[in-house]
Amino acid sequence: MRSTDKTTEAARVMSICNACRYCEGHCAVFQAMELRLEFNSDTLDYLANLCHNCGACYHNCQYAPPHEFQLNVPAAMAELRQENYGVYAWPGFMGKLFANNGLWVSFLSIVVITLFLGGTAILTGDDFFSAHDNAFYGVISHDVLAAMFGAVGGFVLLALVVSIVKFWRTINLPGPFRLDYPRVMQGIKDALSLKYLDGGNGQGCSYPSETPSMARRWFHQMTFWGFMLCFAATSSATVLHYGFDLPAPYGYLSLPKLFGILGGLGLIVGPAGLLILKARADAAPKGKTNKGMDVSFLVLLFLTSLTGLCLMFVRDTQYVGVMLSIHLGVVMTLFLSMPYGKFVHGFYRLIALIVFAVEKNDHKQVVGVCQDKKAA
Amino acid sequence: MKTESDHYDVLVAGGGQAGLIAAIVAAEKGARVCLLEGAPRTHRGGNTRHTRNLRPMHIGPLSVLSGTYDEAEYWDDLMRVTKGKTNETLARMTLRQSTEAVDWLEARGVQFQPPLGGTLHLGRTNAFFMGGGKQLLNALYRHADKLGVEVHYDAMVTSVEISEGRFKSLQVGDHTISANAFVAAAGGFEANIEWLKEAWGDIAENFLIRGTPYNRGDLLRMLLDAGARQIGEPNQCHAVAIDGRAPKFDGGICTRVDCVSLGIVVNRNAERFYDEGEDFWPKRYAIWGRLVADQPDQVAHVIIDQKARGAFMPPVFPAVVADTIGELAQKIGLDPATLEKTVADYNAAVQPGKFDHTELDGVHTSGLVVNKTNWARTLDHPPYSAYCLRPGITFTYLGVEVSEKAQMQMADGTESPNIFAAGEIMAGNVLGQGYLAGIGMTIGNVFGRIAGREAADYALNR
Numbered sequence: 001m002r003s004t005d006k007t008t009e010a011a012r013v014m015s016i017c018n019a020c021r022y023c024e025g026h027c028a029v030f031q032a033m034e035l036r037l038e039f040n041s042d043t044l045d046y047l048a049n050l051c052h053n054c055g056a057c058y059h060n061c062q063y064a065p066p067h068e069f070q071l072n073v074p075a076a077m078a079e080l081r082q083e084n085y086g087v088y089a090w091p092g093f094m095g096k097l098f099a100n101n102g103l104w105v106s107f108l109s110i111v112v113i114t115l116f117l118g119g120t121a122i123l124t125g126d127d128f129f130s131a132h133d134n135a136f137y138g139v140i141s142h143d144v145l146a147a148m149f150g151a152v153g154g155f156v157l158l159a160l161v162v163s164i165v166k167f168w169r170t171i172n173l174p175g176p177f178r179l180d181y182p183r184v185m186q187g188i189k190d191a192l193s194l195k196y197l198d199g200g201n202g203q204g205c206s207y208p209s210e211t212p213s214m215a216r217r218w219f220h221q222m223t224f225w226g227f228m229l230c231f232a233a234t235s236s237a238t239v240l241h242y243g244f245d246l247p248a249p250y251g252y253l254s255l256p257k258l259f260g261i262l263g264g265l266g267l268i269v270g271p272a273g274l275l276i277l278k279a280r281a282d283a284a285p286k287g288k289t290n291k292g293m294d295v296s297f298l299v300l301l302f303l304t305s306l307t308g309l310c311l312m313f314v315r316d317t318q319y320v321g322v323m324l325s326i327h328l329g330v331v332m333t334l335f336l337s338m339p340y341g342k343f344v345h346g347f348y349r350l351i352a353l354i355v356f357a358v359e360k361n362d363h364k365q366v367v368g369v370c371q372d373k374k375a376a
Numbered sequence: 377m378k379t380e381s382d383h384y385d386v387l388v389a390g391g392g393q394a395g396l397i398a399a400i401v402a403a404e405k406g407a408r409v410c411l412l413e414g415a416p417r418t419h420r421g422g423n424t425r426h427t428r429n430l431r432p433m434h435i436g437p438l439s440v441l442s443g444t445y446d447e448a449e450y451w452d453d454l455m456r457v458t459k460g461k462t463n464e465t466l467a468r469m470t471l472r473q474s475t476e477a478v479d480w481l482e483a484r485g486v487q488f489q490p491p492l493g494g495t496l497h498l499g500r501t502n503a504f505f506m507g508g509g510k511q512l513l514n515a516l517y518r519h520a521d522k523l524g525v526e527v528h529y530d531a532m533v534t535s536v537e538i539s540e541g542r543f544k545s546l547q548v549g550d551h552t553i554s555a556n557a558f559v560a561a562a563g564g565f566e567a568n569i570e571w572l573k574e575a576w577g578d579i580a581e582n583f584l585i586r587g588t589p590y591n592r593g594d595l596l597r598m599l600l601d602a603g604a605r606q607i608g609e610p611n612q613c614h615a616v617a618i619d620g621r622a623p624k625f626d627g628g629i630c631t632r633v634d635c636v637s638l639g640i641v642v643n644r645n646a647e648r649f650y651d652e653g654e655d656f657w658p659k660r661y662a663i664w665g666r667l668v669a670d671q672p673d674q675v676a677h678v679i680i681d682q683k684a685r686g687a688f689m690p691p692v693f694p695a696v697v698a699d700t701i702g703e704l705a706q707k708i709g710l711d712p713a714t715l716e717k718t719v720a721d722y723n724a725a726v727q728p729g730k731f732d733h734t735e736l737d738g739v740h741t742s743g744l745v746v747n748k749t750n751w752a753r754t755l756d757h758p759p760y761s762a763y764c765l766r767p768g769i770t771f772t773y774l775g776v777e778v779s780e781k782a783q784m785q786m787a788d789g790t791e792s793p794n795i796f797a798a799g800e801i802m803a804g805n806v807l808g809q810g811y812l813a814g815i816g817m818t819i820g821n822v823f824g825r826i827a828g829r830e831a832a833d834y835a836l837n838r
Contacts (some may be wrong), residue, residue: 019630019692022428022508025489037690059514060507062425062628066418069623200506201487210514212487 002041002087006080010048011039013076016069023057026200028190028356029077030057035365043368045084046171049345049352051077052196054205056212058285065284078287085344088170090162097340102292105300105337112336113329120325128321135249135315136324142247145328152335159339164347171355171367180358187354191346194220208281219273223301224346226266230305233260249315260308267305271298297342303330377531377548384410384526385835386828387546387555389533389595391415392422393509394799394820394827395561396516400484401828402559403523407835410555411525412548414532414562415590419626420513422563423587423771423800423816426628427509429502430821431814432474439478440488443500447471453812457662461808469780470806470822477821478503485515502814509817533562533595538602541784541792556835557794559827560784561820564772564800565593566613567625572769575610582674584618586768589625596801599776604795605787608773608804614811615665618768620675621693633763634688636664637751638733639680640722641765643671646705646714648722652678653740653750662811665767676765677708679719682757687733695761704760723754771816773804782827794834796827 014033017023024030028050036043053074058064063071086095097104121128124139132138137145173179190196197205197217204214237256240246250257275298278286307327314323337343359366386402388395391413399411413420433450434441450471454462478488487506491499505512520527528548536558537544545554565571567589572580600606622631637657641664643649650667654660668676679701698704705715722741729739731753741747776797777785784795799820806819832838 015690016630016692018690019632020508020628021689022505022629024492025504025506031492037686056507056511060511062508062510063630064418067626199487200489203487211518 004083006076006083007041007044010044010076010080013071013073014039014044014047016063016071017057017073020063022062023060023073026056026060027052027054027196028353028360029073032356032359032365032367035359035363036368038368040368042170042172043365044080045087045167046352046355046367048077048080048084049167049348050196050356051081052194052205052349053078053285053287054197054199054207054216055210055282055285056199056206059206059210072284074285075287078285079289081345081348082287082290082293085348088163088166088344088348089340090159090166094159094340098293100292101290101341102296105292105296105333105341108336109300109330109333112333113326116325116329116332117322120321124321129318131316131318131320134247136311136320137248139321139324140328142241149332149335152332156335156338160344160347163339163344164351167348168351171351172369173351173355173366179354180361183357183361184354186357186361187350190353190357191350208277210282216274216277219270219277221270222266223270223274223298226263226268226270226305227301229259229263230267230308231263233257233263257312260312264305264309267301268309271302271305274298275302293342297337300330300334300337304334377528377551379410379528379551379553380526381408381410382553384408384553384555386410386557386559386831387553388412388559388561389414389546390422390559390561390563390799390801391420391513391517391527391529392424392561392563392799392820393427393512393516393817394824395559396421396513396520397821397824398559398561398796398798398828398831399525400516400520400523401825402557402832402835403520403525405829405832405836407832409523409525410553411520411527412531412533413527413529415529415588417529419588419590420517420529421510421588422591424509424513424820426587426626426770427505427512427817428629429504429814430474430477430817431502431812432477432818433471434475438475439482439503440490441478441500441503442491445501454806454815457810457812458808459810461810463805466778466780467806470819473822473825474818476825477818480825481512481516481821484519486512487515532590533598536595536598536602538599538792538795541603541786541790541795543792543795557796557831559831560595560599560776560795560797560801561799561824561827562595562801563588563591563593564613564775564803565596566591566769566772568592571597571610576669579669579674582766583615583669584620584622584627584631584766584768585625586616586618586622586627586631586770587625591771591800593772596775599784599795599797599801603786603788604776604792605785607775607777607802608808610772610774612773612804612809614662614770614773614816615669616661616768616770617664617668617676617765619691619693620764620766622766622768627768630692631768632661632689633678633691633765634661635680635684635691635763636661636678638684638687638753639678640719640748640755641676641678642710642715642718643676644673644710646710646718648718648744648746649676650746651749653748653752655736655750658813664765665769668765669767674767677710677762678765679704679755679760679762681755681760683753685761691763693763695763697759697761699758699760701755701760704762708762708764719755722748722752723756726752726754771800771803773807773809775800775802775804778802778805778823780826781830782823783830794831796831798823798827 063069086098089095203212385407489504543558618631702712705712725741
């Protein structure tokens with residue numbers, strides 16, 4: 001079991017909350033907490049990932065600062081999440097990238113975009129500022145693109161899977177074939193509906209201010225489904241390319257285009273809305289040490305979509321080379337930062353919500369049960 | 377502090393539930409209202425910040441409440457705890473008007489908590505605020521703001537000008553504000569140790585104040601000095617035995633220690649002094665503050681063994697733990713030989729029976745000076761745990777007498793035409809002694825609405 005400043009603070013906070021319990025109606029964190037008397041680091045990692053940082057418990061807390069108990073559950077959980085993302089990262093040493101996440105992602109994006117611009121300019125030479133019959137494939141061929149992103153994508157997938165397995169084991173979920181599937185469905189439903197951004201009664205979370213609001217839930221949904229549609233666009237294009245020998249570029253009434261445009265719009269409005277809300281939000285419940293991670297991820301998503309849509313408009317012009325390089329640079333940065341940035345939150349949260357569905361149903365703690373007890 | 381105007385239709389002192397509701401009702405009736413909250417914004421709302429529920433009478437399900445809680449049952453509950461120390465007219469009016477409390481609050485943005493699977497035992501009688509009393513406060517402050525109520529924080533009333541029972545003006549520091557009508561909703565005096573000492577003597581120095589540190593009773597004292605008729609006795613208060621390590625002020629709910637009925641309680645002399653198993657803890661916790669206050673140094677220790685672990689709400693501070701009773705006594709500063717004898721005598725007196733904490737199981741001790749009448753299990757399963765207990769004062773009952781219109785009554789038998797009182801400052805009219813979960817918020821809610829309505833009607837000549 002790990003013991004750090006973050007786990008110590010989260011355990012202190014949970015011990016006070018567990019003696020109060022006024023917030024039990026707000027979200028899963030408190031209902032999971034009530035099944036326990038003690039909080040080890042496994043339990044705290046689980047609770048931290050159940051927390052959606054909605055802020056309701058902070059604004060409604062009788063012990064919030066300046067009370068001498070200095071209770072700030074969302075901040076303690078946000079800072080602990082930042083730490084445990086690093087703990088579960090693979091390979092382990094890459095976990096350090098979570099410490100100054102905003103900084104390294106910004107730095108990476110500059111390097112990668114510059115490399116793409118420089119590399120493409122050198123390789124295409126005089127053609128860099130030319131229009132091409134086959135649009136962006138005229139700048140960089142499909143095979144090169146597929147090989148490059150395939151390799152990086154493969155590594156990203158591996159890193160994510162190993163991290164997820166680490167977290168899965170820590171919180172004592174059984175193997176995939178012994179899962180309680182109705183509970184799994186409940187967890188997926190709670191994750192997809194962002195149930196715990198509803199404040200407990202469907203009134204919305206206390207974000208960006210104390211007044212309950214649904215704004216964040218809606219912007220997050222746009223971001224998530226925007227991302228999924230963009231993913232569907234790429235997937236459908238892959239199917240068309242390899243399955244039907246129909247290479248890009250596609251017309252506006254094709255699946256990749258429809259998915260891509262719709263998703264792209266969601267991925268512009270969603271992250272932009274979340275960034276605006278974040279800028280307006282109270283600083284206290286956000287946590288201090290996790291600055292930059294959320295912002296850099298949202299900016300990357302926003303730029304991915306913006307540059308993608310721009311590329312669509314300029315693909316038959318002389319600016320295709322520049323735009324393609326920038327777009328690919330942004331997408332590559334997003335890919336590379338996936339296992340080492342905010343992107344991972346979705347997986348951990350989904351798993352935590354599934355475990356919570358099991359715990360709630362059985363009214364028994366699953367996470368944090370010590371090993372000898374498990375054996376017995 | 378500077379107010380926008382020197383004169384208002386209705387001036388409210390106190391920004392807890394009662395004062396806020398009075399201000400909102402008056403503003404909804406078209407009055408120009410100013411509310412003065414003595415605490416800073418972060419600690420606004422008096423004891424409401426520490427509350428969790430109110431207790432509405434209802435026939436059939438009401439919002440988050442199940443079943444029926446009718447007047448007869450409610451009245452019986454109130455009589456049981458107050459032992460008749462109540463004003464029946466005001467009390468029955470409070471019960472009847474409590475029914476509308478939930479709808480009234482919900483219509484103004486307050487959220488109630490739907491019952492969670494089996495975790496709440498009060499789903500029929502008590503409506504819980506989602507997130508607690510601070511959520512109610514936040515919603516009502518937002519609503520008051522929308523209605524144009526002028527709210528000032530750090531605005532403790534320092535003097536009041538009352539002439540022949542009529543409110544003229546008040547001062548906050550050197551700023552004077554006048555109004556046609558005045559609502560006094562500034563709470564009790566539990567945070568005023570000097571005042572508590574007048575009733576309790578020097579032992580009040582050892583009390584912990586669970587409620588807000590801003591309830592110093594200054595306004596209550598001013599009203600009494602200006603000729604208001606006093607109701608209730610100065611030593612009546614909601615006194616719970618709480619963890620002795622709790623903060624001096626403002627510890628709130630989490631300082632509770634809920635394992636008394638599962639163990640034994642000894643005083644500084646390592647001797648038991650009261651039946652720990654007299655009744656279910658929710659029906660008994662409110663007498664233990666007083667019991668501990670009567671012990672030397674106003675301190676006691678509850679001792680349980682391993683069998684009781686996990687069978688009660690986890691306390692906020694960790695227990696002192698030891699493998700033997702003697703070692704435990706040393707750790708908590710009691711005489712080991714005496715505590716060992718107390719525990720041995722108690723263990724020897726335990727009669728056989730089937731322990732069941734969910735009912736009055738009758739498992740008792742026999743032959744002791746102080747017997748335990750339920751849940752008496754031997755303490756023989758180490759490690760042993762101890763929690764220190766002290767009296768924790770949540771709120772006081774001494775207040776000003778009011779009429780059915782929440783009008784303040786004067787000692788000379790007249791009633792003030794334009795001073796209205798609501799909340800803890802007048803709760804003693806209904807709750808003369810004892811305690812019933814959620815009754816304080818119910819009184820504040822009902823009288824807040826009455827005071828706001830009557831104050832606005834008076835101020836606007838209706």
